[in-house]
Amino acid sequence: MNKNDERSPERWIRPGQTDFCPGCGYGTILNYLARALEKTGADPSLTVAVGGIGCAAWIPDQYMQTHTLHTTHGRPIAFATGVKLAKPELNVLVISGDGDLATIGTSHLIHAARRDLDITVFCVNNFVYGMTGGQAGGTTPTGAVTSTSPAGHAEKPLDLISLVLAAGGRVRTEAEGGAEGLNASVESDMLIASGRFAAREIVLTRQPQRVISTCEKALAHQGFSFVELIAPCATHFNRKNRIYSVTDLKAYLNANYISASKATKTPLTDRAGKQLCGLFKSKEEYERLVGGAI
Amino acid sequence: MERISIKRELCKKCGYCASVCPTDVFGPNGELQNPAECRHCGLCALICPERAIVLDENNTEKSIPEAASGPGSGGWNKVQTQKPGRHLLSGNETIALPALDAGCRFYAGYPITPASEIMYGMLGLNNIPNGRFIQMEDEISSLAAVIGAALAGKKAMTATSGPGLSLMQENISFAVMTETPCVIVDVMRAGPSTGQATRPAQGDIMPAIWSGHGDARKIVLAPVDIADCYSLTIEAFNLSEMFRVPVIILIDEIIAHLKEIVDIPERNLVYDRAYDPNERHFGPPSNYGRRAASLPPFGGRELLHVTGSTHDQSGTRAASNPDMEQWTTDSIARKIQEAGAYIHWRAPKIKKNTKHVIIACGSVVRAAEEAVRRLARQGESVALIPIKFLSPFPDLELEKALLHNPEVHVIEMNQGQLIHLVRAVYPAALSLTQNTGTAIEPRRIIDYFLNKEWERRS
Numbered sequence: 001m002n003k004n005d006e007r008s009p010e011r012w013i014r015p016g017q018t019d020f021c022p023g024c025g026y027g028t029i030l031n032y033l034a035r036a037l038e039k040t041g042a043d044p045s046l047t048v049a050v051g052g053i054g055c056a057a058w059i060p061d062q063y064m065q066t067h068t069l070h071t072t073h074g075r076p077i078a079f080a081t082g083v084k085l086a087k088p089e090l091n092v093l094v095i096s097g098d099g100d101l102a103t104i105g106t107s108h109l110i111h112a113a114r115r116d117l118d119i120t121v122f123c124v125n126n127f128v129y130g131m132t133g134g135q136a137g138g139t140t141p142t143g144a145v146t147s148t149s150p151a152g153h154a155e156k157p158l159d160l161i162s163l164v165l166a167a168g169g170r171v172r173t174e175a176e177g178g179a180e181g182l183n184a185s186v187e188s189d190m191l192i193a194s195g196r197f198a199a200r201e202i203v204l205t206r207q208p209q210r211v212i213s214t215c216e217k218a219l220a221h222q223g224f225s226f227v228e229l230i231a232p233c234a235t236h237f238n239r240k241n242r243i244y245s246v247t248d249l250k251a252y253l254n255a256n257y258i259s260a261s262k263a264t265k266t267p268l269t270d271r272a273g274k275q276l277c278g279l280f281k282s283k284e285e286y287e288r289l290v291g292g293a294i
Numbered sequence: 295m296e297r298i299s300i301k302r303e304l305c306k307k308c309g310y311c312a313s314v315c316p317t318d319v320f321g322p323n324g325e326l327q328n329p330a331e332c333r334h335c336g337l338c339a340l341i342c343p344e345r346a347i348v349l350d351e352n353n354t355e356k357s358i359p360e361a362a363s364g365p366g367s368g369g370w371n372k373v374q375t376q377k378p379g380r381h382l383l384s385g386n387e388t389i390a391l392p393a394l395d396a397g398c399r400f401y402a403g404y405p406i407t408p409a410s411e412i413m414y415g416m417l418g419l420n421n422i423p424n425g426r427f428i429q430m431e432d433e434i435s436s437l438a439a440v441i442g443a444a445l446a447g448k449k450a451m452t453a454t455s456g457p458g459l460s461l462m463q464e465n466i467s468f469a470v471m472t473e474t475p476c477v478i479v480d481v482m483r484a485g486p487s488t489g490q491a492t493r494p495a496q497g498d499i500m501p502a503i504w505s506g507h508g509d510a511r512k513i514v515l516a517p518v519d520i521a522d523c524y525s526l527t528i529e530a531f532n533l534s535e536m537f538r539v540p541v542i543i544l545i546d547e548i549i550a551h552l553k554e555i556v557d558i559p560e561r562n563l564v565y566d567r568a569y570d571p572n573e574r575h576f577g578p579p580s581n582y583g584r585r586a587a588s589l590p591p592f593g594g595r596e597l598l599h600v601t602g603s604t605h606d607q608s609g610t611r612a613a614s615n616p617d618m619e620q621w622t623t624d625s626i627a628r629k630i631q632e633a634g635a636y637i638h639w640r641a642p643k644i645k646k647n648t649k650h651v652i653i654a655c656g657s658v659v660r661a662a663e664e665a666v667r668r669l670a671r672q673g674e675s676v677a678l679i680p681i682k683f684l685s686p687f688p689d690l691e692l693e694k695a696l697l698h699n700p701e702v703h704v705i706e707m708n709q710g711q712l713i714h715l716v717r718a719v720y721p722a723a724l725s726l727t728q729n730t731g732t733a734i735e736p737r738r739i740i741d742y743f744l745n746k747e748w749e750r751r752s
Binding site for chain 1 (some may be wrong): 303304307308309310312313314315316322337340341342343344345399400426428430431434436438439440441442443444445446447448450464465468481591592593594595596597598599600601602603604611668
């Protein structure tokens, strides 16, 4: 057996130190993705990792040992659509930031979900535009201090899970197969809402295996799958919002996020304002857990 | 023996390890405090953003998978056409035929007047094996999908009109930078903005030539009739694949909707992308005889790294190196220059005693042809030079054709764009424009030569 064929998560990562800031979780995401990809049994030479512009897009474009496509700002999903349709046998994943996928490029996210395009989108949410100096974006929490909202962000952030679940298309049957089914005419009674796939996970967690398993499920999912990975920007978000250490960061994440399994056992009033983490397969399920229509 | 060690040269002291370790092995900055306490759970190694933590099992670093062996087939082929013979077709109806004959197997587009008929023609892709058609959510994503498909190994095309071309700017520049072959058809309508969406104009000449930010040079072709719509579309795909540049086909609304007889040949010479394993993927080709570097498709064993950042020949980012920036933009410009030499356009022979020369492109050429014919009957000697290649502009050829110093009249359906290209060669050229969203009629050109007046329409 060729030495290079030995299976190890490391074969998905280019060697060397990353350029991410100390305290940034993006290198960790690289670890998670490598392990998830390894678990799915995918082949790096049949995998195309697409990223847009921004720090998160560097995860594939600078450090992943697969085919990589570093696109224009906000458009990685549109590029991925072309790659996937041209070669449906390829394993196409998009890894990019919240500003890229959910602010400038939101329409492509909505339409890829609507088309149920068989790609996996990892949206790395750091709450700000990190690479350009920490400006507020479409996912910046209300009240957060950023370089363009020094007195606290006045707007409401976009809930990406509910967006993707609401936009998500139906699930295709086996017979329709992957992107092949995109143009196939199918009876409308085949709509199965439970087939939608949207997940939210926190990167800095004591249960990394859970995050890896979510990523693995997303990669294995037939049809559009979406994973939001929470990793606040260490340089631009944390410092301005009085998160000075990893301990502070954990406290911040604990105060603002709750896992879906814990949420089911906690009364709504005790988890007000907390966002849900976990894997969600229908809008109704998500709304029920959140406690009302979004 | 310690069960855990830290690669100090990788560690950034973020403290992620300390925050997840159940047994306080690490100090707050990631230093090993109590290594003996390590239970070998592996959480720290998983959470470490730099993969700096080594557990005592073998930590093997893997190298790049071996490249594929065996060269890809490619180069020139004689390819059978699908609908040979004589047809009565409009420009828009025609363009899909040569695209499919040239091997285009991917189309992504967005509806826009007056270009939508091209999209209907490309619907035929769904009936072709390996063919794919998709209607995207906007023109930005249309070109993005086209570029994605092209990088996955397909010949790909999109079609639009002025407002759509505006939306595509950023991705045109991306295609130039990443040397991705693709074909964009722009059907020009009267503008600016929504303007007169169903009316003809030639307002996108400069916007097409200079489309894309940051010195993004490309090839722009301008058919003058329906036969050209066929042959220049084949040429567009060949040039695009050969030189690895986006090619814009510029037609005005008149050519788009004018029905004419077109003779489609039995066979066409079609260039297919070729790639050699282990060749560099970007920049000047290392293989003599090749006009652009070898491009392996996504999904091959040879990993392809594509980036819109300035990059070296292997696609590795070089975003702050002045030499690389100059080298990159120079090599793009050189390709366009070489494309000009390859196209080898020849101006029509002009008699030395011809006093007047009309220079035009697109549908204006048709009106000018008729005017020249009728003027000849009246004893006026006027010649016509149709311009079909707008970028690279055939300036040397034009200079040669105009050596005898005739009076040059550039006629166009805008406020004067082609004139700037001609004046760079022939400063005395006169500009005659009509920006009414209507065709320039032969009558107007004849009147001009007989009465020497190009009055504004009242």
